[in-house]
Amino acid sequence: MASLSPQRLRELREQANLVRQGIIRSLLSAGSGHSAGSLDMADIFTALYGHILHHDPKHPEMPDRDRLLLSCGHIAPVRYSAMAYAGYFPVDELLTLRKFGTRLQGHPERTRMAALETTSGPLGEGLAQGTGMALAAKADQQSWRVYVVTSDAEHQCGLHWEAVMTAAKFKLDNLMCIIDRNFIQIDGSTEDVMPLEPLAGKYRSFNWNVAECDGNDIGAFIETVERAKTVTGKPTVIIANTVPGKGISYMEGDYTWHGKPPNKEQADAALRELEAEREKILAHV
Amino acid sequence: MSDTSVLEGEAHSMHLVDYRDAASLKQVPTRNGFGEGLIEAGTRNANVIAICADLAESTRMEGFKKAHPSQYFEIGVAEQMLVAMAGGLAAAGKIPWIASYAMFNPGRSWEQVRTIMALNETNVKIAGAHAGVSVGPDGATHQAIEDIAIMRVIPHMMVVVPCDSVQTKKATLALSEKFGPAYLRFARDKSAIVTTDQTPFEIGKAQTFRDGGDVAIVACGILVYNALIAADELAREDGIECRVINNHTIKPMDAPAILTAARECGAVVTVEEHQKHAGMGSRVAEILVQEHPVPMEFIGVDDTFGQSGDPVELIEFYGMGTKSIKEAARRAYARKPR
Numbered sequence: 001m002a003s004l005s006p007q008r009l010r011e012l013r014e015q016a017n018l019v020r021q022g023i024i025r026s027l028l029s030a031g032s033g034h035s036a037g038s039l040d041m042a043d044i045f046t047a048l049y050g051h052i053l054h055h056d057p058k059h060p061e062m063p064d065r066d067r068l069l070l071s072c073g074h075i076a077p078v079r080y081s082a083m084a085y086a087g088y089f090p091v092d093e094l095l096t097l098r099k100f101g102t103r104l105q106g107h108p109e110r111t112r113m114a115a116l117e118t119t120s121g122p123l124g125e126g127l128a129q130g131t132g133m134a135l136a137a138k139a140d141q142q143s144w145r146v147y148v149v150t151s152d153a154e155h156q157c158g159l160h161w162e163a164v165m166t167a168a169k170f171k172l173d174n175l176m177c178i179i180d181r182n183f184i185q186i187d188g189s190t191e192d193v194m195p196l197e198p199l200a201g202k203y204r205s206f207n208w209n210v211a212e213c214d215g216n217d218i219g220a221f222i223e224t225v226e227r228a229k230t231v232t233g234k235p236t237v238i239i240a241n242t243v244p245g246k247g248i249s250y251m252e253g254d255y256t257w258h259g260k261p262p263n264k265e266q267a268d269a270a271l272r273e274l275e276a277e278r279e280k281i282l283a284h285v
Numbered sequence: 286m287s288d289t290s291v292l293e294g295e296a297h298s299m300h301l302v303d304y305r306d307a308a309s310l311k312q313v314p315t316r317n318g319f320g321e322g323l324i325e326a327g328t329r330n331a332n333v334i335a336i337c338a339d340l341a342e343s344t345r346m347e348g349f350k351k352a353h354p355s356q357y358f359e360i361g362v363a364e365q366m367l368v369a370m371a372g373g374l375a376a377a378g379k380i381p382w383i384a385s386y387a388m389f390n391p392g393r394s395w396e397q398v399r400t401i402m403a404l405n406e407t408n409v410k411i412a413g414a415h416a417g418v419s420v421g422p423d424g425a426t427h428q429a430i431e432d433i434a435i436m437r438v439i440p441h442m443m444v445v446v447p448c449d450s451v452q453t454k455k456a457t458l459a460l461s462e463k464f465g466p467a468y469l470r471f472a473r474d475k476s477a478i479v480t481t482d483q484t485p486f487e488i489g490k491a492q493t494f495r496d497g498g499d500v501a502i503v504a505c506g507i508l509v510y511n512a513l514i515a516a517d518e519l520a521r522e523d524g525i526e527c528r529v530i531n532n533h534t535i536k537p538m539d540a541p542a543i544l545t546a547a548r549e550c551g552a553v554v555t556v557e558e559h560q561k562h563a564g565m566g567s568r569v570a571e572i573l574v575q576e577h578p579v580p581m582e583f584i585g586v587d588d589t590f591g592q593s594g595d596p597v598e599l600i601e602f603y604g605m606g607t608k609s610i611k612e613a614a615r616r617a618y619a620r621k622p623r
Contacts, residue, residue: 067376110405117376119405122396125369129401132373132381135358140377159397162366169360 003226004051004219010281012218015085016046017278020247022081022094024270027261030098033106036244036257037151038078040182040216044240045082047218048147052225057087060115064144067133069118071126072151072180073107074259079116080104088115124157126150127177131167134175134235145229146175153185156194161206167235168207175235176228177208180215182244184255203237215240247274294496296529300483301494304513311478315471315507316414318450320345322457323382323412327353333380333461336360338367343473344384344414364390365397371409372401380408380461386420387413387429387470395435402466403439410460411468416446417558418591418599419474419507428591434563436468437536443467444536445488446557446565448509449478452533455486463488472558474596476507491539493546497526500614501546504556505532505565508584508605512556515610522611525618527554535565540572547573552580552617556610558600561585580620582613 004012019042027033049055053066070079077097084091089103096102103112107121118129130148137144154160167175179199187193196202203210209231213224221240228236244258245251248270251262262270304310326333327349334356341347341359350357360366364385371381383390391398391411402409416429436444443465447453453471460467479494480486494509495516504512509531516527528550530542547553553573555566561583570581586603600606 118372119400122400125365125397125401128366128369128397129373129376131366132370132375133377134373135370136374136377136379139355139379159363159365159369162360162363163369166360166363166366166370170358 004222009219010284012046012050014278014281015050016043016218017247017274017281018085019046019078019081021271021274022084022091023077024248024262024267024274026077026081026094026097026104028264028267029095030261033077033098033261034074034259035261036184036251036255037072037075037180037182039248039251040242040244040246041075041078041149041180042082042247043216043218044149044178044221045078047221049082049086051222053147054144057083060088064142066144067117067130067146069126069130069146069148070108070116070120071148072123072154073120075151075180076104076106076108079108083115123151123154124160127160127167128163130175131163131170131172134167134172135170137174138170138172144174147178148176149178149180152179152181152183152190152196152199153193155179155196155199164203164206164208171233172235173232176225177235177237179237179239180242181239182242184244184258186258188255200239207234209234209236210239211236212239212241215242216246247277249273295493296496299485299492299494300481301479302481304477304479304510305517312475313450313478314473314475315447315450315453316345316473318447318453319412319457319469319471320348322454323349324352326458326461327356330380330461331356332378333382334358334374335382335384336367336371338362338364338385338390340385340414344412346384364393368394368397368409369401372405372407375407375409380410382410382412382461384412384414386427387416387432388427391432391436391468392429399439403441406441407466408464409466413468413470415473416470417472417506418586418603419472419558419596421474421596421599422593424593425590430559430586430591432470433535433557433559433565437568438563441466442536443488443534444470445534446470446505447533448506448531449476449480451478451480451482452484452486456488456533459486459488470506472507477510479510479513489534489537489539491534491542492531493528494531495527495529497528498550499525499527500552500554500618501528501530501550502554502556502610502614503530503532503543503546503566503569505535506558508556508558511605511607512610515607515614518607519611519614523615525614527614532565532569535568538568538572543569543572544577547577547579551621554582554584554610554613554617556584556605558605559585561587580617582617584610584613
């Protein structure tokens with residue numbers, strides 16, 4: 001894919017800002033849900049839907065689409081918001097998050113919306129399913145790719161490592177695992193609860209191609225993905241270093257925002273902050 | 286005492302072998318039928334694939350591996366991966382059969398089964414091998430006797446327990462062609478073949494293998510043979526004529542057939558190589574208690590674990606032999622209102 005023009009990068013940064021606003025609005029409307037991880041993955045989901053994925057919001061089941069799996073289903077608000085702003089469904093529908101009868105279940109369910117690709121929430125299961133999909137694509141000589149977004153803490157699940165081993169065995173270079181490396185989980189820092197480091201070293205020893213980048217820098221992330229796509233014979237993991245709660249100053253870096261939504265006052269403050277940031281982006285600052 | 290032959294009534298259309306002639310019976314493990322059915326399914330449809338968690342020989346996937354090497358994947362001892370990866374392959378149009386011992390899949394992988402196969406409605410088929418205490422010498426750790434319970438409770442899941450190796454082959458082919466998550470349960474040890482190639486098989490359709498109007502014995506799996514033998518002995522010894530139903534599909538269960546049997550016989554005995562709790566018999570009871578309660582007895586493992594031993598010895602010890610079935614039928618018969 002062609003490299004990003006400064007103009008396109010600005011558009012994506014504005015889009016990520018809107019995606020964050022959608023996250024705040026939907027979480028406020030829901031009254032429950034996961035703020036920190038949703039916000040810190042807004043840049044990556046915007047980059048995926050806006051630049052990286054081969055997809056068509058009007059034809060979500062297009063056979064040769066790239067598959068995007070969200071393994072850590074609890075950050076569904078970022079996926080829903082990114083999908084809405086990418087044209088999959090009306091932005092207003094975000095306000096139905098977690099409400100009775102909604103397609104936007106608290107954790108994603110494919111049977112309610114095919115574009116979600118999987119049903120997720122129970123942690124550690126996304127890469128395993130992505131491995132199966134990537135294996136099927138190879139077996140059928142298909143060119144589509146599989147991207148699996150994972151949390152760092154779900155690397156504490158045994159099944160995830162069964163998948164890491166399997167993907168290497170089958171040399172699935174059409175499979176990419178993206179880690180939201182924000183160092184937090186419900187009970188605190190990942191390195192206190194159950195240390196993951198050296199994370200890159202673990203993947204290298206499992207025969208994966210390993211890349212790292214700033215997960216809140218859209219340009220850097222896209223460049224890292226494009227470079228990884230040229231690697232053959234190995235699956236790739238991108239350790240995307242993110243700031244939990246990114247974009248909302250009072251949430252940034254605070255693990256207590258892992259699993260709770262903002263109240264009305266906090267949401268208003270967050271939206272004001274995001275709107276001010278958006279004006280800066282539009283002013284080319 | 287009347288003489289009811291298998292050649293009379295509905296049972297006649299089942300084309301069973303003459304199971305009364307013990308010497309002529311073929312003894313083949315039900316897992317062999319799975320192996321044969323899987324090879325044929327893979328020939329009929331190249332999208333049928335097989336994934337094994339390091340038990341190709343004993344789950345009988347070995348033949349498929351040889352016949353269809355490009356449709357076969359080995360992933361090692363990783364049962365959660367077995368389910369989750371199959372979910373991904375199914376999402377891309379494959380029809381994966383995944384095999385391990387029932388104790389480990391779905392025993393170890395239950396949450397993946399629920400989320401990835403059932404809630405997500407994927408076309409994955411579990412082959413649960415070495416189910417029941419008839420696994421024998423391996424002992425309690427390897428004897429799945431809770432698997433029917435944990436599978437039948439899951440929405441969308443089909444649960445099938447065929448009665449012999451011939452029927453297991455048919456079930457494997459039928460499930461391969463029917464979209465949806467499914468669990469096929471079979472056993473390790475040799476067991477009597479009572480059906481023939483002509484015996485019909487349809488998922489969700491219970492079969493009357495022996496006619497009789499005094500007590501209905503509703504059985505599944507390899508114990509269907511024990512039920513047939515018990516019924517014949519009861520007819521000779523007590524003049525009690527038992528209808529024997531091969532209730533191979535536990536989910537979706539053939540409720541009309543169960544209700545008809547209860548109405549016409551007035552008493553029911555269920556027979557399964559599984560815990561009495563929450564198994565096939567419990568499902569029969571759930572159906573009957575709502576619409577037509579009758580005296581009922583349960584044959585199965587009574588809230589305990591298995592142990593090492595010879596398969597036949599274990600079946601007897603845990604109360605699933607013909608003697609126990611006859612006693613249960615006598616109790617059920619005696620409890621019928623006069």
